Amino acid sequence: MGGKKDSERIIRSDPFAKHMGIEFVLIEDGHAISRMKISDKHKNFMGLVHGGAIFSLADATFGAAANSSGTKAMAIHVSIDYLAPCKSEYLEADVRLNTKAGKGGHYRMEVRGSSGELVAVCNGWAYHTSRPLIE
Secondary structure (H helix, E strand, O other), X not given: OOOHHHHHHHHHOOHHHHHHOEEEEEEEOOEEEEEEEOOHHHEOOOOOEOHHHHHXXXXXXXXXHXXXXXXXXXXXXXXXXXXXXXXXXXXXXXXXXXXXXXXXXEEEEEEEXXXXXXXXXXXXXXXXXXXXXXX
């Protein structure tokens, strides 16, 4: 049970992503793009987008890219570098599989503001199982 269309439907229904206002723009093998419109709930006490909101966008998009083939994958490590403060109206994350090593997959994540400015970069490893995303 569960082809790639079903997997994409499951990924798009992620409750945490919905809570954060994350919209998946593209989901394809090893690649995902998402967007999050910024609201007051995403901001910190300085009026900037909270680092946790930026990380959540990258992480949700990482999950979409890693699970896009229709088999279960889990993050085992993610690092983030915040490069610039963000006051954008939205953020966009672009996550791509760089390489696979056995059951491990290395992903690069870029988060950009609405003007295209690079706000953060992440590198992450996912453990890829052979279990279908939908059982």
